[in-house]
Amino acid sequence: EAEVALVGRSNVGKSTLMRELTGHSKFDTGGKPGVTRQPNHYDWTAEDFVITDLPGFGFMSGVDEEYREQIKTNIVHYLEEYADNVLVGILVVDGKSVIDIIDRHSGPDEIPYDVEMFHFLRDLDVPTVVAVNKMDKVDDKDERLNELCDRLGLYPPWKQWQEVIAPITAKRGQIDPLNEAVRTHLHEQGRDD
Numbered sequence: 001e002a003e004v005a006l007v008g009r010s011n012v013g014k015s016t017l018m019r020e021l022t023g024h025s026k027f028d029t030g031g032k033p034g035v036t037r038q039p040n041h042y043d044w045t046a047e048d049f050v051i052t053d054l055p056g057f058g059f060m061s062g063v064d065e066e067y068r069e070q071i072k073t074n075i076v077h078y079l080e081e082y083a084d085n086v087l088v089g090i091l092v093v094d095g096k097s098v099i100d101i102i103d104r105h106s107g108p109d110e111i112p113y114d115v116e117m118f119h120f121l122r123d124l125d126v127p128t129v130v131a132v133n134k135m136d137k138v139d140d141k142d143e144r145l146n147e148l149c150d151r152l153g154l155y156p157p158w159k160q161w162q163e164v165i166a167p168i169t170a171k172r173g174q175i176d177p178l179n180e181a182v183r184t185h186l187h188e189q190g191r192d193d
Protein backbone atom coordinates (compact mmCIF):
# COMPACT_ATOMS: atom_id res chain seq x y z
CA GLU A 1 0.00 0.00 0.00
CA ALA A 2 1.22 3.48 -0.88
CA GLU A 3 2.46 5.54 2.01
CA VAL A 4 3.39 8.98 3.25
CA ALA A 5 6.41 8.88 5.56
CA LEU A 6 6.97 11.27 8.44
CA VAL A 7 10.49 11.94 9.71
CA GLY A 8 11.90 14.48 12.13
CA ARG A 9 13.97 15.08 15.21
CA SER A 10 12.52 14.29 18.61
CA ASN A 11 10.16 16.82 20.13
CA VAL A 12 9.37 18.71 16.90
CA GLY A 13 5.69 17.78 17.24
CA LYS A 14 5.51 14.68 15.06
CA SER A 15 3.01 12.91 17.32
CA THR A 16 0.86 16.03 17.52
CA LEU A 17 0.89 16.30 13.74
CA MET A 18 0.07 12.60 13.33
CA ARG A 19 -2.96 13.10 15.49
CA GLU A 20 -4.11 16.00 13.31
CA LEU A 21 -3.49 14.13 10.08
CA THR A 22 -5.16 10.91 11.09
CA GLY A 23 -7.82 12.07 13.50
CA HIS A 24 -6.59 9.47 15.97
CA SER A 25 -5.91 10.49 19.52
CA LYS A 26 -3.85 7.59 20.74
CA PHE A 27 -0.41 9.08 20.13
CA ASP A 28 1.89 9.86 22.98
CA THR A 29 2.51 13.57 23.11
CA GLY A 30 4.47 15.62 25.53
CA GLY A 31 5.95 12.48 26.95
CA LYS A 32 9.50 11.26 26.73
CA PRO A 33 11.15 12.33 23.51
CA GLY A 34 12.07 9.42 21.31
CA VAL A 35 9.45 6.99 22.52
CA THR A 36 8.44 6.19 18.95
CA ARG A 37 11.17 3.87 17.77
CA GLN A 38 9.60 1.47 15.33
CA PRO A 39 7.99 2.59 12.10
CA ASN A 40 4.29 2.83 12.86
CA HIS A 41 1.61 2.78 10.21
CA TYR A 42 -1.69 4.61 10.46
CA ASP A 43 -4.41 5.23 7.95
CA TRP A 44 -4.73 8.80 6.77
CA THR A 45 -8.28 9.99 7.15
CA ALA A 46 -10.25 9.56 3.93
CA GLU A 47 -7.21 8.85 1.78
CA ASP A 48 -6.12 5.56 0.33
CA PHE A 49 -2.62 5.46 1.67
CA VAL A 50 -1.00 4.85 5.01
CA ILE A 51 1.07 7.31 6.91
CA THR A 52 4.25 5.97 8.49
CA ASP A 53 5.67 7.59 11.59
CA LEU A 54 9.40 6.91 11.66
CA PRO A 55 11.27 7.19 14.95
CA GLY A 56 12.34 10.62 16.13
CA PHE A 57 16.05 11.17 15.77
CA GLY A 58 18.64 13.43 17.34
CA PHE A 59 19.12 14.17 21.00
CA MET A 60 17.07 12.24 23.50
CA SER A 61 17.74 12.33 27.18
CA GLY A 62 18.85 8.99 28.55
CA VAL A 63 19.68 7.58 25.13
CA ASP A 64 23.33 7.02 24.25
CA GLU A 65 25.10 8.05 21.08
CA GLU A 66 25.35 4.50 19.74
CA TYR A 67 21.63 3.91 20.08
CA ARG A 68 20.89 7.27 18.45
CA GLU A 69 23.04 6.30 15.48
CA GLN A 70 21.22 2.95 15.31
CA ILE A 71 17.85 4.71 15.14
CA LYS A 72 19.12 6.91 12.32
CA THR A 73 20.51 3.91 10.45
CA ASN A 74 17.16 2.15 10.78
CA ILE A 75 15.36 5.16 9.33
CA VAL A 76 17.75 5.36 6.40
CA HIS A 77 17.40 1.64 5.67
CA TYR A 78 13.64 1.80 5.91
CA LEU A 79 13.48 4.69 3.45
CA GLU A 80 15.91 3.05 1.04
CA GLU A 81 13.91 -0.15 1.09
CA TYR A 82 10.50 1.44 0.63
CA ALA A 83 11.39 4.55 -1.41
CA ASP A 84 9.42 3.29 -4.43
CA ASN A 85 6.36 2.98 -2.27
CA VAL A 86 6.65 6.35 -0.53
CA LEU A 87 4.53 8.95 -2.33
CA VAL A 88 5.61 11.86 -0.20
CA GLY A 89 8.14 12.32 2.58
CA ILE A 90 7.29 14.83 5.30
CA LEU A 91 10.26 16.20 7.21
CA VAL A 92 8.96 17.86 10.36
CA VAL A 93 11.08 20.59 11.94
CA ASP A 94 10.55 22.97 14.85
CA GLY A 95 10.27 26.45 13.35
CA LYS A 96 11.36 28.04 16.59
CA SER A 97 14.72 26.27 16.82
CA VAL A 98 15.51 24.79 13.43
CA ILE A 99 17.92 27.47 12.22
CA ASP A 100 19.90 27.49 15.48
CA ILE A 101 20.14 23.70 15.44
CA ILE A 102 21.19 23.56 11.80
CA ASP A 103 23.82 26.25 12.27
CA ARG A 104 25.14 24.66 15.45
CA HIS A 105 25.68 21.37 13.63
CA SER A 106 27.13 22.77 10.42
CA GLY A 107 30.84 22.38 9.92
CA PRO A 108 33.53 21.00 7.67
CA ASP A 109 32.85 17.39 8.78
CA GLU A 110 29.28 17.72 9.90
CA ILE A 111 25.97 17.90 8.10
CA PRO A 112 22.94 18.64 10.31
CA TYR A 113 20.35 15.83 10.49
CA ASP A 114 17.56 17.90 8.99
CA VAL A 115 19.62 19.01 6.02
CA GLU A 116 20.97 15.50 5.51
CA MET A 117 17.53 13.94 5.66
CA PHE A 118 16.09 16.49 3.24
CA HIS A 119 18.76 15.74 0.63
CA PHE A 120 18.60 12.02 1.31
CA LEU A 121 14.87 11.91 0.55
CA ARG A 122 15.34 13.94 -2.60
CA ASP A 123 18.20 11.71 -3.71
CA LEU A 124 15.81 8.78 -3.34
CA ASP A 125 13.39 10.67 -5.62
CA VAL A 126 10.86 10.91 -2.83
CA PRO A 127 8.94 14.21 -3.18
CA THR A 128 9.57 15.94 0.12
CA VAL A 129 7.65 18.53 2.10
CA VAL A 130 9.23 20.27 5.09
CA ALA A 131 6.52 20.81 7.68
CA VAL A 132 7.79 23.79 9.67
CA ASN A 133 5.90 23.31 12.92
CA LYS A 134 5.36 25.54 15.97
CA MET A 135 5.00 28.65 13.81
CA ASP A 136 2.89 30.09 16.64
CA LYS A 137 6.20 30.63 18.44
CA VAL A 138 7.90 32.42 15.54
CA ASP A 139 7.73 36.21 15.32
CA ASP A 140 9.20 37.02 11.91
CA LYS A 141 7.75 34.15 9.94
CA ASP A 142 8.92 35.19 6.47
CA GLU A 143 12.46 35.76 7.64
CA ARG A 144 12.60 32.38 9.40
CA LEU A 145 11.24 30.53 6.39
CA ASN A 146 13.64 32.33 4.04
CA GLU A 147 16.53 31.34 6.29
CA LEU A 148 15.36 27.75 6.20
CA CYS A 149 15.26 27.81 2.40
CA ASP A 150 18.79 29.12 2.39
CA ARG A 151 20.01 26.30 4.69
CA LEU A 152 18.29 23.68 2.54
CA GLY A 153 19.78 25.02 -0.67
CA LEU A 154 16.48 26.40 -1.96
CA TYR A 155 16.70 29.88 -3.41
CA PRO A 156 14.59 32.29 -1.30
CA PRO A 157 11.95 33.69 -1.05
CA TRP A 158 10.17 30.74 0.53
CA LYS A 159 6.88 31.70 -1.16
CA GLN A 160 8.35 30.25 -4.33
CA TRP A 161 8.58 26.88 -2.60
CA GLN A 162 5.10 26.37 -1.20
CA GLU A 163 5.03 22.78 -2.41
CA VAL A 164 8.17 22.18 -0.33
CA ILE A 165 7.98 24.53 2.66
CA ALA A 166 4.77 24.24 4.70
CA PRO A 167 4.51 26.43 7.82
CA ILE A 168 2.11 24.85 10.33
CA THR A 169 0.97 24.96 13.94
CA ALA A 170 0.02 21.34 14.55
CA LYS A 171 -1.03 21.98 18.12
CA ARG A 172 -3.86 24.23 16.94
CA GLY A 173 -4.72 22.11 13.94
CA GLN A 174 -3.39 24.71 11.51
CA ILE A 175 -1.99 22.40 8.87
CA ASP A 176 -3.61 23.56 5.63
CA PRO A 177 -0.29 24.49 3.94
CA LEU A 178 0.92 20.93 4.56
CA ASN A 179 -2.23 19.36 3.19
CA GLU A 180 -1.95 21.60 0.13
CA ALA A 181 1.69 20.73 -0.47
CA VAL A 182 1.09 17.00 -0.07
CA ARG A 183 -1.89 17.20 -2.41
CA THR A 184 0.28 18.92 -5.02
CA HIS A 185 2.74 16.04 -4.99
CA LEU A 186 0.01 13.41 -5.10
CA HIS A 187 -1.53 15.29 -8.01
CA GLU A 188 1.78 15.24 -9.88
CA GLN A 189 1.77 11.49 -9.45
CA GLY A 190 -1.83 11.20 -10.59
CA ARG A 191 -3.04 10.00 -7.22
CA ASP A 192 -5.43 12.75 -6.23
CA ASP A 193 -8.63 10.91 -7.16
Ligand code: GDP
Residues within 6 Å of the ligand: 008, 009, 010, 011, 012, 013, 014, 015, 016, 017, 028, 029, 030, 031, 033, 034, 056, 133, 134, 135, 136, 137, 168, 169, 170, 171, 172
Ligand atom coordinates in the same frame (compact mmCIF):
# COMPACT_ATOMS: atom_id res chain seq x y z
P1 GDP B 1 7.42 14.49 18.92
O1 GDP B 1 8.48 14.07 19.89
O2 GDP B 1 8.02 15.01 17.67
O3 GDP B 1 6.39 13.44 18.66
O4 GDP B 1 6.69 15.77 19.56
P2 GDP B 1 5.28 15.90 20.32
O5 GDP B 1 4.14 15.80 19.38
O6 GDP B 1 5.29 15.00 21.49
O7 GDP B 1 5.38 17.43 20.78
C1 GDP B 1 6.47 17.90 21.57
C2 GDP B 1 6.04 19.16 22.30
O8 GDP B 1 5.81 20.21 21.35
C3 GDP B 1 4.73 18.99 23.07
O9 GDP B 1 4.85 19.70 24.27
C4 GDP B 1 3.70 19.61 22.15
O10 GDP B 1 2.59 20.12 22.84
C5 GDP B 1 4.50 20.73 21.53
N1 GDP B 1 3.95 21.14 20.23
C6 GDP B 1 3.57 20.35 19.20
N2 GDP B 1 3.09 21.08 18.19
C7 GDP B 1 3.19 22.37 18.55
C8 GDP B 1 2.84 23.63 17.93
O11 GDP B 1 2.34 23.71 16.81
N3 GDP B 1 3.11 24.75 18.65
C9 GDP B 1 3.65 24.72 19.89
N4 GDP B 1 3.86 25.88 20.50
N5 GDP B 1 3.97 23.57 20.52
C10 GDP B 1 3.74 22.42 19.86
